[in-house]
Amino acid sequence: MYRYDIAVIGTGYVGLTTGACLSSLGHRVLCADVDARKVEQLSRGEVRILEPGLAELVREGLAAGRLGFVLGAANAVRDADVVFLCVPTPMGEGGAADLAAVESVVEEVRDLLPPGCVLVNKSTVPVGTAERVAELIGRPDVSVVSNPEFLREGSAVHDFLNPDRIVVGAQSPAAAERVAALYARLGAPTVLTDAASAELVKYAANCFLATKLSYVNAMAELCERVGANIGDVTEGMGYDRRIGQAFLQPGPGWGGSCLPKDTQALLQVAESVGFDFTLLRATTDSNARQRERMVDKIAHACVGPHGSLRGVRLGLLGLTFKAGTNDLRDSPALAVATLLREQGAELVAYDPALSVHQAELTEVVRLLDEPYAVAEGAAGLVLLTEWPEFRALDWGRMANLLAGRVVVDTRNHLDPDVLSRAGLSWHGLGNQPVVPASSVRVPA
Numbered sequence: 333m334y335r336y337d338i339a340v341i342g343t344g345y346v347g348l349t350t351g352a353c354l355s356s357l358g359h360r361v362l363c364a365d366v367d368a369r370k371v372e373q374l375s376r377g378e379v380r381i382l383e384p385g386l387a388e389l390v391r392e393g394l395a396a397g398r399l400g401f402v403l404g405a406a407n408a409v410r411d412a413d414v415v416f417l418c419v420p421t422p423m424g425e426g427g428a429a430d431l432a433a434v435e436s437v438v439e440e441v442r443d444l445l446p447p448g449c450v451l452v453n454k455s456t457v458p459v460g461t462a463e464r465v466a467e468l469i470g471r472p473d474v475s476v477v478s479n480p481e482f483l484r485e486g487s488a489v490h491d492f493l494n495p496d497r498i499v500v501g502a503q504s505p506a507a508a509e510r511v512a513a514l515y516a517r518l519g520a521p522t523v524l525t526d527a528a529s530a531e532l533v534k535y536a537a538n539c540f541l542a543t544k545l546s547y548v549n550a551m552a553e554l555c556e557r558v559g560a561n562i563g564d565v566t567e568g569m570g571y572d573r574r575i576g577q578a579f580l581q582p583g584p585g586w587g588g589s590c591l592p593k594d595t596q597a598l599l600q601v602a603e604s605v606g607f608d609f610t611l612l613r614a615t616t617d618s619n620a621r622q623r624e625r626m627v628d629k630i631a632h633a634c635v636g637p638h639g640s641l642r643g644v645r646l647g648l649l650g651l652t653f654k655a656g657t658n659d660l661r662d663s664p665a666l667a668v669a670t671l672l673r674e675q676g677a678e679l680v681a682y683d684p685a686l687s688v689h690q691a692e693l694t695e696v697v698r699l700l701d702e703p704y705a706v707a708e709g710a711a712g713l714v715l716l717t718e719w720p721e722f723r724a725l726d727w728g729r730m731a732n733l734l735a736g737r738v739v740v741d742t743r744n745h746l747d748p749d750v751l752s753r754a755g756l757s758w759h760g761l762g763n764q765p766v767v768p769a770s771s772v773r774v775p776a
């Protein structure tokens with residue numbers, strides 16, 4: 333296999349994973365970031381994001397001399413055959429993707445790219461960005477390729493090395509094939525297409541996943557009203573291979589650094605061409621309502637239909653946007669906590685991936701360093717993130733510490749029978765509350 337010299341710009345979830353994995357496949361990779369502290373830490377093999385296997389790959393790459401970190405894109409690209417852009421594309425004004433970081437890197441490296449170099453966009457960007465980047469570069473010898481990334485946080489390395497598919501789009505088929513060749517060893521189905529289609533695949537996939545989740549969350553609400561059980565309904569749906577069992581778990585709303593911004597960005601793309609994407613709008617509206625519905629459910633379970641949350645102490649289990657990550661970006665758990673706080677609840681929380689010193693959270697919750705402390709004196713417990721260790725808690729001990737007898741499980745993650753035996757009532761999603769036989773029935 334030909335060993336490419338690769339530059340990766342941006343060393344976040346996508347860039348660091350791309351750099352470390354490509355180096356593990358035998359390429360020489362130089363990664364750049366604007367964050368000097370991050371570059372220093374990574375150069376010492378210190379990885380601050382929680383991703384299984386990533387720190388090991390970074391250290392292996394550093395030790396083998398196949399992976400390096402430098403400050404600033406300009407210092408990474410001079411010898412590169414292929415340059416990957418992995419910089420943020422956050423939600424900008426009106427919901428559209430903010431391309432400032434992409435454009436600033438392009439400006440920075442435009443005149444430094446070696447002749448014949450391929451510039452690959454891995455960031456999630458709206459249709460037309462490859463064309464715009466090619467114009468900005470203004471060099472016919474440099475090809476621009478769109479190669480969206482589909483990894484999930486918490487399993488980034490696994491997903492990168494075992495992709496369901498590779499999507500590569502470009503005006504020049506030769507440039508697209510050069511990029512596809514980098515992944516040849518992974519043996520994944522590869523879609524070679526034009527740049528606009530490749531760019532749209534990414535949004536189409538994320539927005540479909542978001543729609544699937546909003547549908548499931550709505551179905552869970554319907555289950556509660558008609559007396560059905562969402563677990564059985566989704567299991568029954570999921571055996572249909574056209575639907576599948578994955579991504580059918582109801583929750584407090586979908587979040588994270590991607591689905592919320594990508595749904596908004598696609599709505600903007602649609603609007604810009606005069607297409608009223610009502611289905612996708614319903615998906616995002618339904619997700620906003622889901623967070624409010626969780627607050628109503630929690631209030632109902634903990635203080636009854638007419639009670640106020642003002643001054644009520646609640647213990648929260650989990651704050652990250654899903655289990656397996658320490659990422660808080662657009663976390664539904666944090667959104668629900670914020671709404672509870674706005675209603676005057678006194679919140680304490682435990683999350684295995686967060687440090688009690690996480691300063692950005694102090695306005696909303698007081699972080700404690702173990703789960704039992706969260707139960708102490710609380711009117712109710714609310715599980716917001718599905719960390720496996722919450723299942724293994726000593727629920728008898730939790731029950732003794734709690735002032736109230738209520739657990740609201742917004743992920744259907746806990747075993748209602750275990751809680752029931754501990755004398756706790758369990759309020760899940762898309763089913764009826766499970767109340768211990770001996771206790772007075774709390775309002776449903």
Ligand SMILES: NC(=O)c1ccc[n+]([C@@H]2O[C@H](COP(=O)([O-])OP(=O)(O)OC[C@H]3O[C@@H](n4cnc5c(N)ncnc54)[C@H](O)[C@@H]3O)[C@@H](O)[C@H]2O)c1
Pocket residue numbers: 341342343344345346347364365366367370404405418419420421433436437454455456457481482483484485589590
């Ligand atoms: N996080 C995911 O799971 C995921 C998955 C697929 C695609 N994406 C997309 O990939 C892109 C990157 O996402 P991320 O989660 O890795 O972001 P991130 O915020 O974790 O990392 C981005 C990195 O880029 C650096 N950066 C910013 N401007 C720079 C510049 N001018 N030069 C060099 N470095 C710069 C930042 O300092 C940061 O380290 C986004 O478009 C995102 O939508 C993310």
Ligand SMILES: O=c1ccn([C@@H]2O[C@H](COP(=O)(O)OP(=O)(O)O[C@H]3O[C@H](CO)[C@@H](O)[C@H](O)[C@H]3O)[C@@H](O)[C@H]2O)c(=O)[nH]1
Pocket residue numbers: 456481482483484485486538541545578579580581582583584585586587588589590591653654655664
């Ligand atoms: O059955 C499910 C599955 C997920 N979620 C929630 O949905 C959100 C997103 O989860 P997930 O997709 O696992 O997170 P990300 O790591 O943000 O990954 C998504 O966003 C990435 C960035 O674009 C894409 O690369 C991935 O393919 C896409 O799954 C989280 O709040 C989850 O808790 C549920 O509520 N129920």
